Amino acid sequence: MPPQLPPTLRIHHNPDPTAPNRRSLHTTTAFPTPGTTIATFTTPLLALPDGPSMRTTCNYCLRTTTTELTTTPSTNPGSQSPTLTLKACTACQTAVYCGAACQRAHWKAGHKGECGMLARVRDVQGGDRDRALPTPAFFGEGEGVLEGNVEGFRADGELWRDFELQAKGAVVYAGLGEGWLGRAREVLCKIQTNAFNRLDADTGMTGIFLDAGLAMVNHSCVPNAFIGFDKRTAVLRTERPIQEGEEITISYIDNTLPKSARHEALRLYHFKCDCPRCKDDLDVYEVCRTSPHLRLNSFSLQPDLTKLRNPSIDKAKVSKEEIEAIYKKWKALGEPEGNDEDDHLKLAQARWEVCQPLVEAKMWAVEPLPTTISQLAMRWQTSYKMVVYALPLLCFVSTECDPIKLVAPFMPWRIKGVMAIVMLLAVTGEFTASGELATRCTHEGLVGTLAMADQVSMCEALLRLAVHHGSIGASEDWGVLKEAKAMLADLESLQGREQESRLLQAWAKDPEDPEGAAFFESQVLGPIKTLSSFAVEGLEAMLGGKSLVKR
Numbered sequence: 446m447p448p449q450l451p452p453t454l455r456i457h458h459n460p461d462p463t464a465p466n467r468r469s470l471h472t473t474t475a476f477p478t479p480g481t482t483i484a485t486f487t488t489p490l491l492a493l494p495d496g497p498s499m500r501t502t503c504n505y506c507l508r509t510t511t512t513e514l515t516t517t518p519s520t521n522p523g524s525q526s527p528t529l530t531l532k533a534c535t536a537c538q539t540a541v542y543c544g545a546a547c548q549r550a551h552w553k554a555g556h557k558g559e560c561g562m563l564a565r566v567r568d569v570q571g572g573d574r575d576r577a578l579p580t581p582a583f584f585g586e587g588e589g590v591l592e593g594n595v596e597g598f599r600a601d602g603e604l605w606r607d608f609e610l611q612a613k614g615a616v617v618y619a620g621l622g623e624g625w626l627g628r629a630r631e632v633l634c635k636i637q638t639n640a641f642n643r644l645d646a647d648t649g650m651t652g653i654f655l656d657a658g659l660a661m662v663n664h665s666c667v668p669n670a671f672i673g674f675d676k677r678t679a680v681l682r683t684e685r686p687i688q689e690g691e692e693i694t695i696s697y698i699d700n701t702l703p704k705s706a707r708h709e710a711l712r713l714y715h716f717k718c719d720c721p722r723c724k725d726d727l728d729v730y731e732v733c734r735t736s737p738h739l740r741l742n743s744f745s746l747q748p749d750l751t752k753l754r755n756p757s758i759d760k761a762k763v764s765k766e767e768i769e770a771i772y773k774k775w776k777a778l779g780e781p782e783g784n785d786e787d788d789h790l791k792l793a794q795a796r797w798e799v800c801q802p803l804v805e806a807k808m809w810a811v812e813p814l815p816t817t818i819s820q821l822a823m824r825w826q827t828s829y830k831m832v833v834y835a836l837p838l839l840c841f842v843s844t845e846c847d848p849i850k851l852v853a854p855f856m857p858w859r860i861k862g863v864m865a866i867v868m869l870l871a872v873t874g875e876f877t878a879s880g881e882l883a884t885r886c887t888h889e890g891l892v893g894t895l896a897m898a899d900q901v902s903m904c905e906a907l908l909r910l911a912v913h914h915g916s917i918g919a920s921e922d923w924g925v926l927k928e929a930k931a932m933l934a935d936l937e938s939l940q941g942r943e944q945e946s947r948l949l950q951a952w953a954k955d956p957e958d959p960e961g962a963a964f965f966e967s968q969v970l971g972p973i974k975t976l977s978s979f980a981v982e983g984l985e986a987m988l989g990g991k992s993l994v995k996r
């Protein structure tokens with residue numbers, strides 16, 4: 446049976462039956478505005494939290510209890526308060542729900558096929574091995590149409606061995622015979638090929654989401670659409686203008702990585718990407734320069750479109766091959782583990798060292814440099830000693846890295862970056878008011894800039910950006926957006942800053958309003974640029990062993 450699709454979408458079947466890419470998803474209407482919702486998917490075949498959050502997340506609506514309201518700076522502003530009470534299914538004692546409605550809905554959505562198995566696993570520990578087993582449902586209707594790439598996985602020895610182990614585990618877990626092994630392997634291949642990593646926009650928690658209709662969308666490293674997740678719903682939105690009948694593509698992977706890293710990540714999908722980014726091996730600056738939605742940045746922290754089109758980088762200094770080699774070396778250093786300050790510092794120093802050719806060429810947006818800086822900024826945000834120094838790094842990432850990597854300013858990561866600056870301005874604002882700033886920070890330029898800055902107006906402008914773009918690129922229910930709106934309402938109610946607020950409102954309504962634009966330029970963008978200009982010397986001092994120049 447063909448998958449059910451919203452009316453804005455249709456499936457195109459490739460007439461060549463040997464083509465690897467049999468089907469693709471196309472629009473039935475034009476979507477001229479970037480950030481528009483193309484379709485929502487509310488009845489997935491699978492929508493599961495990942496293992497660690499299974500018992501703290503309602504297994505149906507996927508609301509979670511583990512997060513805390515963020516009042517301190519965090520990379521995850523807007524997470525929800527832990528007000529949810531979860532109760533376990535009385536039969537299996539394994540699935541948990543926030544209420545009877547979710548429990549009933551989950552039963553219909555598939556729990557009835559797994560509840561008996563889950564109960565039996567509990568009973569095996571408790572003694573009742575003879576309980577009758579249900580027939581495993583695996584998926585609901587719609588599974589049959591899914592591509593599994595089974596032969597591709599079989600040829601990839603390592604992964605296939607993994608699937609065999611997992612299939613054996615699943616079959617034993619479900620109390621089924623060996624005859625089910627092939628079917629279990631096929632299901633694992635289908636999940637791997639078609640399920641999306643459901644990264645919750647608020648909590649950052651992951652899981653999987655599989656919808657047979659959405660599974661028809663193909664990959665491109667220069668996609669025209671993206672998916673956002675809001676609890677049990679996936680929302681497909683335009684990243685740039687899309688014509689009627691045009692194929693919808695999303696990126697299955699981090700499409701800003703160097704080409705060989707992208708192709709390695711795509712190995713799981715068994716095809717060779719021949720999108721324009723891959724064909725001509727375009728870097729992020731080359732993609733950014735010609736992006737059809739570049740103009741949206743006129744209302745952003747990098748409104749200078751000329752700079753986005755002609756960045757002052759020295760490409761001649763680093764070849765594409767060198768970038769590939771830098772990325773490989775950087776990856777080999779591994780990921781940060783544990784919480785030891787020294788270990789983190791050593792890793793950051795080693796990464797910074799590997800990135801030196803990119804630093805010298807000022808190619809700030811080319812990976813792995815932005816990730817090196819962002820991860821350090823996240824760490825410093827919560828460090829007692831380094832919190833003030835995190836601010837220049839966040840300003841730098843939001844002006845020199847993110848707008849080039851993610852051209853659309855409504856992409857959730859960019860909005861989170863803007864909100865992270867707001868949170869830090871709130872903290873440094875308190876240090877300024879209490880006179881603590883100079884004891885927390887030895888950089889005179891940084892202290893002086895913050896002391897002179899109208900940090901409240903800076904926050905208001907940033908919140909206006911977050912609210913505007915958040916309303917385009919995410920649902921109204923997005924925690925970050927709700928928090929931005931609440932903080933903006935608080936600022937608007939402050940007495941004595943009517944003039945500033947009026948000018949910022951004028952700028953938000955029309956970024957070219959002469960008075961509003963002049964105020965934004967001098968009171969917001971100016972200080973952000975100055976803060977950003979301290980980032981590299983801070984990094985060189987902390988990571989490169991150079992002295993921190995006092996200004």
Ligand SMILES: C[S@@+](CC[C@H](N)C(=O)[O-])C[C@H]1O[C@@H](n2cnc3c(N)ncnc32)[C@H](O)[C@@H]1O
Nearest residue numbers: 466467468592638639660661662663664714716
């Ligand atoms: C989620 S499915 C997409 C729908 C798929 N085309 C189908 O007919 O079922 C993922 C699979 O589609 C194929 N695919 C996706 N993007 C592709 C691309 N850009 N070029 C070639 N094949 C692609 C690969 O076989 C991949 O494993």
